[in-house]
Amino acid sequence: MKIRLLAIAHARSGDKGDTANVGLIALRPEWFPLIQREVTLERVRDHFEGMITGAVERFELPNLNALNFLLHGALDGGGTLSLKTDAQGKVFSTALLRMSLDIPDNEAVALAVKTGENGT
Amino acid sequence: MKEIVRVASGQGFWGDSLEAPRQQVEGGAVDYLMLDYLAEVTMSILQKQKERDASLGYARDFVGAMDSVLTAVAERGVKVIANAGGVNPPACAAAIRKLAESRSVSSKIRIAVVTGDDLLGRLGQLIAGGHVLANMETGEPLDAIRGDVLSANAYIGSTPIVEGLTRGANVVITGRSTDTALTMAPLRYEFGWGASDWDRLAAGIVAGHILECGAQSSGGNCLYDWRSIPDLANVGYPIADAKADGTFVITKHPNTGGRVSVPSVTEQLVYEMGDPHEYITPDVIADFTSIRLRETGENRVEVFGITGRPPTDKLKVSIAYRAGFKAVGTLVYSWPDALEKAELADRVLRERMDRLGLRFDQILTEYVGASATHGVLVQRVGGQHRDHPEVQLRVGVRGGDRNAIERFTREIAPLVLNGPPSVTGFAGGRPKVEEIVAYWPALIDKNVVSTSVEIV
Numbered sequence: 197m198k199i200r201l202l203a204i205a206h207a208r209s210g211d212k213g214d215t216a217n218v219g220l221i222a223l224r225p226e227w228f229p230l231i232q233r234e235v236t237l238e239r240v241r242d243h244f245e246g247m248i249t250g251a252v253e254r255f256e257l258p259n260l261n262a263l264n265f266l267l268h269g270a271l272d273g274g275g276t277l278s279l280k281t282d283a284q285g286k287v288f289s290t291a292l293l294r295m296s297l298d299i300p301d302n303e304a305v306a307l308a309v310k311t312g313e314n315g316t
Numbered sequence: 317m318k319e320i321v322r323v324a325s326g327q328g329f330w331g332d333s334l335e336a337p338r339q340q341v342e343g344g345a346v347d348y349l350m351l352d353y354l355a356e357v358t359m360s361i362l363q364k365q366k367e368r369d370a371s372l373g374y375a376r377d378f379v380g381a382m383d384s385v386l387t388a389v390a391e392r393g394v395k396v397i398a399n400a401g402g403v404n405p406p407a408c409a410a411a412i413r414k415l416a417e418s419r420s421v422s423s424k425i426r427i428a429v430v431t432g433d434d435l436l437g438r439l440g441q442l443i444a445g446g447h448v449l450a451n452m453e454t455g456e457p458l459d460a461i462r463g464d465v466l467s468a469n470a471y472i473g474s475t476p477i478v479e480g481l482t483r484g485a486n487v488v489i490t491g492r493s494t495d496t497a498l499t500m501a502p503l504r505y506e507f508g509w510g511a512s513d514w515d516r517l518a519a520g521i522v523a524g525h526i527l528e529c530g531a532q533s534s535g536g537n538c539l540y541d542w543r544s545i546p547d548l549a550n551v552g553y554p555i556a557d558a559k560a561d562g563t564f565v566i567t568k569h570p571n572t573g574g575r576v577s578v579p580s581v582t583e584q585l586v587y588e589m590g591d592p593h594e595y596i597t598p599d600v601i602a603d604f605t606s607i608r609l610r611e612t613g614e615n616r617v618e619v620f621g622i623t624g625r626p627p628t629d630k631l632k633v634s635i636a637y638r639a640g641f642k643a644v645g646t647l648v649y650s651w652p653d654a655l656e657k658a659e660l661a662d663r664v665l666r667e668r669m670d671r672l673g674l675r676f677d678q679i680l681t682e683y684v685g686a687s688a689t690h691g692v693l694v695q696r697v698g699g700q701h702r703d704h705p706e707v708q709l710r711v712g713v714r715g716g717d718r719n720a721i722e723r724f725t726r727e728i729a730p731l732v733l734n735g736p737p738s739v740t741g742f743a744g745g746r747p748k749v750e751e752i753v754a755y756w757p758a759l760i761d762k763n764v765v766s767t768s769v770e771i772v
Contacts, residue, residue, distance in 0.1 A: 206540040206579060210588035213453045213757065219586020221579065223540070246692040257592050257605050259621075260582050264589055272680060276357055277639060277754050279680035279712030281688040289539065291690045 197304045202293040204309055205231060209289035212266075214274040215250070216285030218292045221262040227307060228261035234297045240265055243295045265292070317560065318347070321506045323499050323523065324555045326385075327351040327398075328530025330358055330375060336530065336553050337381040341388035343569030346555060348502040349385060351398035352495045352528055353378060356755040359492060360466040360636030362402035363436070373404030374489075379411050382487070383419070389486055390421035397477060397498045401489045403436075403467060405429045408489050409772045428480025430490040432767030435468040435633065435760070442764065449633060449758040458758060464638040466753060470631045470760060473598030474520075475511070476767040477501035483771055492634060494597050496524030499556065507560040511599075518602035518624025519562035521595065526566055526584050526619070527554055533566065533584035534615075535574025540583065547573025552615075563620040565612065576615040598631055598762070600624040630759040639754035640677065641721040644712040645728035646684075648741030651705050655686050657736040658709040664735050665711060665727060674723055676715040684708035708741065714752065721749050 201207075201220070204227045209218040220235065222228040237254040244252065250268025257264060271285055272278040282288070299309070324346040326337035330353045340349055353375035366373030378400030388394040401408045409429045416425040435442065439462070443449065449458035449468075458465070469492035478501050480488040488501075500520030503509070509516045526533045534554040535545045552572025558564035566576050585607065589595070592604035601624060608621035649657040662681045669679075682688035685707045687695075713724045725747045732739055 206583065208537070208539065208583040208587050212588060212590060213755070217586075217589055219583065219589060221540075221582050221586065243693070246696075247690070253591075255592050257586070259605055259607055260585060260609065262582060262586055264586055264592055266590060272678065273754075275755050276752050277642075277714065279642060279644060279678060279714055281682055281684060281710060287689045291693055294690065294693060 197301050198296055198298055199304070199309060200293065201235070201295045201297065205293060207289035207293055209285050209287065211271060211274055211285040214269055214271050216267045216270040216288040218265045218267065218288050219262055220265065220292060221260065225261050227309070228258070230299065230303070230307065231263065232256065232258070234299065235263060235295070239295070240292070243292070247291070317508070318506055319559065321348070321503055321558050322346045322555055323348045323350055323502055323527065323558065325350050325527035325530050325553050327353060327381065328528065328532060329355055330377070332530050334377070334380065338384035340553055340555070340569070341385045341394050343552065343572060346394060349394055349396045350498045350527060351378065351381060351396065351400065352498060353398060353400045354402065354492060356634060357636045357753045359403055359469050359634065360753045362404070363467040366404050371407050374402040374408035374411070375400040378408065379415055382412055383415055386416065386419055386421060390424040395481070395486045395502065397488045397502060399490045399493050399498060401429065401491045403434060403469070403491060405431050405489050405491050406772070412487060412489070413772065425487060426485045427772050428483060428485030428488045429770045429772055430472065430476040430480060430488065430493070430767055431770070432476070432765060433469045433472045433491040433493065435470055435765070436465070439465065439468055442760070447760055447764065449635065449760065452757040452759065458635065458756065461637050461756070466636045466638060468633060468635045470633050470765045471598065472631070472767055473497050474501035474504055475599070476769050478505045479769045480771070481505040483769065485771060495528040496521045496597055497599065499524030499527050500599065503558050512626070514600050514624035514626065515622060516562035517600040519564065519622040521597050521600060521602045521624070522604070522607060522619065522622050523556040523558060523564050525595070526581060527556055529584060529587065530554070531574060532587065533581050534568045534576045535580055538575070538580045538583055540577070540579035545575045549573060562622060563618065566617045566619060567615055576617055578609045578611050578617055581609060581617045581619070596628060598627055600627050629762050631762050631765055633758045633760050635756040635758060636753050637756055639752040640714060640716045641718050641749055642712060642714040642752055643721050643725050643747045643749050644710060645725065645747045646708050646710045646741065647728065647731060647739050648706050648708045649736065650738040650740065651703070654704045654707040654738070655683055655702055657738055658683055658707045660736045661709050661731055661739070662711060665731065668727055669724060672723065674720045675717060676713045676720060678714045680712045682710045684710050718749065725749060
């Protein structure tokens with residue numbers, strides 16, 4: 197079953213220079229193992245291809261049911277240098293939530309994941 | 317020793333709510349009010365003010381904020397910790413003293429002024445002494461842009477703030493200090509935490525991180541279940557109820573809007589975070605992977621389990637420098653084919669600038685309403701549809717040649733009559749040329765920076 201991350205996670209993003217960070221948080225604690233397994237560095241790198249110019253880093257915070265991604269070269273120089281509407285990376289969070297995952301149907305059922313959750 | 321110390325956040329950045337400080341001291345009992353006035357390049361703006369007038373260079377909004385909470389400070393024992401001093405903490409203190417006198421409470425206000433963070437006058441000496449002050453992102457030495465430097469301030473930690481409180485101040489004014497120190501320092505002071513109480517200092521830092529962006533942890537900018545967050549117009553700013561053991565509860569005053577929940581606090585915890593194992597501050601390195609959260613009541617989230625370890629031997633330095641000019645012009649194109657019209661306007665504009673021989677370091681075009689926030693990603697995930705009611709063409713240019721930027725600003729309006737059709741949204745007039753003041757983060761050895769605390 198194809199789901200968007202928006203169905204199982206919320207997120208907030210910010211900036212540090214030309215890097216945007218996206219904290220990705222499971223909507224329910226029981227969905228974190230799925231996120232931890234499926235939202236890999238490679239998939240996030242592919243997802244942001246063309247949107248950022250640098251590397252991606254990935255960190256885990258199991259204590260908060262969250263992952264943290266650093267997206268380098270994301271902000272056209274960042275801060276006051278940047279010409280972007282989103283110069284401070286505040287909506288890279290929702291950009292990540294657009295990402296699609298393919299999960300086995302039985303797992304979706306077991307976890308009670310539905311498309312339609314959280315208005316998706 | 318108090319059992320619980322209540323630190324309230326009254327200001328998340330320069331430009332935050334003017335009402336929040338007063339609401340925090342009037343909405344219920346608090347012990348400390350924490351106010352953060354300094355964004356990355358604020359210091360350079362304040363530096364320019366000080367160059368024009370030696371009695372300026374601090375965040376003037378702070379005087380109004382203090383006026384709104386003065387009774388609470390003078391009569392109810394609330395203490396204020398603020399980095400409003402900017403590049404002129406003594407002048408800020410003088411302004412507050414004058415305010416207190418005008419309100420006849422001067423004898424009840426005792427101000428500690430923290431200085432020593434300002435390195436601007438010492439840069440030549442520091443560089444000659446081998447302190448390269450390399451840009452943390454690019455590795456370039458500061459010398460490369462020495463002539464363009466406008467301000468240089470080290471991020472000071474909690475120690476001088478603790479000293480100010482120990483010497484009896486009820487208002488502590490700093491220049492540049494870490495935002496988290498503004499919250500951690502009063503806890504360190506009240507509970508007598510030692511300089512190597514790593515876990516408790518780390519807990520204070522985490523409390524500071526949760527409080528430092530104001531309502532962003534109490535329902536503001538909260539994506540989780542956002543439609544059901546009550547009464548944002550009256551959002552309550554967050555408060556940390558802290559105990560000596562380093563555990564604390566994040567809450568807000570009763571009868572306020574917003575929501576303090578595990579999701580709202582978690583969103584703030586991951587905000588502007590790098591490697592979570594190493595949240596580095598001058599006082600301690602906090603491990604954000606040790607933080608535990610538990611909802612213990614409505615709008616009450618307990619935070620516990622935090623561990624920390626010794627800090628590095630460096631301080632972060634925030635340097636602001638002149639980095640050219642920029643301008644942004646916008647026009648709105650309407651249905652039908654709004655995006656196509658906007659795209660054509662962009663091509664026309666770029667060709668005209670090319671023919672004029674205008675050179676820029678960067679030209680950036682965005683289509684607001686179509687792809688400005690998520691760019692190419694939108695097409696890839698199949699989100700794009702072409703039937704927009706309107707699209708805003710947004711073109712920005714950046715470069716060292718002010719004349720080129722200026723000329724760009726005059727090329728927007730003509731498009732209204734000599735470009736693609738169905739255009740509006742130009743009543744704002746010609747875009748302004750802005751001088752770019754950019755941020756240069758560097759590191760310096762702690763042992764070359766010494767702070768001093770004066771009671772005034």
